[in-house]
Amino acid sequence: MENRFFYRDVLPFTAMIAVECTNVGLNTLFKAATTRGMSYYVFVAYSYVVAAIVLLPAPFISQRSRVLPRLNFSILSKIGLLGLIGSACLILGFAGINYSSPTLSSAMSNLVPAFTFLLAIIFRMEKIALKSTSSQAKILGTIVSIGGAFVVTLYKGPPIITQRPSSAIHISQSSLDPTWIIGGLTLTAEYILVPMWYILQAQIMKEYPNELTAVFFYNLYGSVIAAMVGLVTETNPSAWRIRPNIALASIVCSGIFGSFLNNAVHSWALRIKGPVYVAMFKPISIAIAVAMGAMFLGDYLHLGSLVGATIISIGFYTVMWGKATEEKDNEEQGVGSLASTTTQIAPLLQSYKSERAKENMHIHV
Template sequence: MKKMMEIKKKLKGSNVLIGMLTVQVIATGLQLLSKVILSHGTFVFALMTYRHVVATLCIAPFALIWERDSLMKKVTWSVLFWLFMIALTGIIMAMGLFYYGLKETSATYATNFLNLIPIVTFIFSTVSRVEKLRLKTMLGKIKLLGAMLCLAGALTITLYKGKVFYISHHHKYQNSSNDHEHKLRGTIFLMCSCMSYGCWFLIQSKVSKVFPYKYSSTFIISIIATIQSAIIGLSVDRRKASWKLGLNMQLITIFYSGTLATAATLCIISWAVAKRGPTYPSMFNPLSLIFVAIAEAFFLGQEISIGSLLGMFLIIVGLYSFLRAKSKEFTQIGSPNVGDAEAPLPEIEVITPRSNMELPILARESARFQSTTIEVASPILKQNEDEEEEEKEKQCI
């Protein structure tokens, strides 16, 4: 009985860990499925349109049941405008460019750029003065070092190849000149995708303060993204063959991405943030890079080069260093300077919602501590002085 109780306690303690590993496995499957169907000629905007139709249907019950009041009363024209911009930058631009980059390169190569998104967001937020660099502190130096390692890893993967080896026997041979041309074009798409994601995070952090309802916002964004993808897609390609669905891998990928990669992942990550904090889910992102590299090399016969392994190592080390320093800095913001005896102690007021269901993930990631100085209670000092004067008067009498 005791052993069973201990096993149950360990399983309960590892629930969040298992959940985040599941998220990375889902992300790995999504990258591989997307690469397969895009390589077979699937139209990117058709994929995005159908994916967000499924995502809208999956998110709708949560938004209509748990956040019905927010949909009816809190949605204004200003909120709709910013949600429109989120869909434009975070889905049409960021996801669309990523799909085009994935089509031209490989799943492992594209996933490397996904791990650069926190660094790009940090650079944009520092340039726009949303966040301070804090180079005088040790944590600020570690963040800068982590960002530099990530950029060095990205450059290594792009510019250096080295020796090549294969895990699977059914590897594919490609023309080196065509491969170089596709890789260059895909790299440009992926870099633009990272910058779009950085802009998306900045917009999302502001919108989450005005409309902090994650299911309602995701529901509205999915609807807007569906309309945007359909309009742009029909403007680019109106052929029925590009929009036709069949019982094939494309249909499986659409339902997989809409149900597991969107709805299920959102629920698991929001639950993990509520249990372990906003930085915890981000710490698992490099695992998807390792999973994708192994799975793609084994199942799709993709080559593995020394340059890609070296670049992956630099990106993982740099990202972990950056996120670790960011997590410690988040907990230390607002703490008083040690040794300053005359400095008043700040009252830390953490921005928290009424319930865990009301604050979106990105709002938690962008939450800031607000410090207010406490005035010294001068009436207490005056009372002590009056008591001392009364005692002196009694002694004189």
Template structure:
């Protein structure tokens, strides 16, 4: 439930950010303000207050692989496949106002795909690194606060060199301010904390597998709110994403049961020894796999 709500929040950020950026806001300034608001929001709360295994010989292990592939294929098909139109024969946002300019320029399209791919690789590494970090630093709120702070510093440095025009740093409307606030407070501060908690409980794969769901939500909301076109390929891709997600979750269910059994065994590993001719009982917490006496 937490991950589904998280993807819904990401979808709202994606739609609102598109409207804001198309109106002329600098992407670097937008991300900077997002990190600033996230840091400001999360630090007061801070003040007051396993890696993934796959067994290809097991049907659930195969379900993880096939479900993940199905999700990826579905997400890609939603972007690349067209087919007959289902909703909205015309888009209200013209192509010349796109963030990448004229989408007919194949070079810019390729650069955009490479940038998104690099971003996805970095995001995957970030999810994976949170597993060992959570083991040594289990305070999710504090960890999220520090991530927001360092993200703010990095964005400030980059924005300072690329956006030297003072007018680019000015928020011109309440909608831009609301978008930055929502993106910072919900999509960064709260999202980082929830994501770290989910990863500590279920691992990075469980968290990552919900990301394609955001694509489905964005496609539906963009068609209803922004009146963007929806094609048959989007519908087919969305169905593949949902099917793949359920397959992976079914494969992960066995891991959850195994981990619960291991925790139960660990909790019940303590034994009580009654010393002969002694009224007292000595508690010896040890590993039953090893002998108590050498």
């Protein structure tokens, strides 16, 4: 009994907290590296290369261990499109962190369920019954989350927590910070693309049900695409020269801990505890990001980030509660709605199965 309790309760909780700390830590490490001059275009390209090298044995091992369909042109093309979307997400995400902070990125990552819900409606994967409590909760949560995103993007506000002496603070108290707004907009664009990445990934998994092999080819495509973009944007050859310092550490850690270990832990936790349990840990990353940013980057916690993150988190849990209520009702009634039928295509809750985000996208997409 004690072993069962440890395996099903203590270990998943500890693992999820560790994953969120790792994700935010990788973002913080990236921010520290870019402040020393590393280009995020170069970072994305190299992190994909590291992940591809780590996963290089996967296709050979999987072909021996199980019977799989052939990797035809259709599947490889879809994985290539996945790599294109993923590279765009990573570039936008790291650009957003570069312009703002890991704290803002962690707050904005909670927009994924809201944007997934909106895309599901647009592509007619989700039906809306206005008289249904679950639909009302998802609509309200989406509106609240988007409202919170406007707050953190447009209102930076004064710093309320800092480890620097007050005499050293020379920050403009203006609500509208152009750099902060650019960071918020690029992060918003990233989290609009993230649900598309999940939908396409789920479709690929149906056709080729082997995660490690698909992720290997995804990282291979991503490294090529990111390298092409980097060669156009970074014409200075010295930008591609990585020295054994914090830049190299951030690239290696992102490739190994982001693309490989985080995916493994999330997949295991989903199987043991379910998607609702995994998703509940996302807002914790905001507090972790604030603590790490203050300790390692000397960042400020701004009033706008605190207020906006609180609003987004409320919207996040409202959407999640609505979806959980809907699935519970479907199970009790024994009738599968269109939303539950398309869960295998664009799952609102299972959108966290691949999450770095940042962090899934910041870390491994």
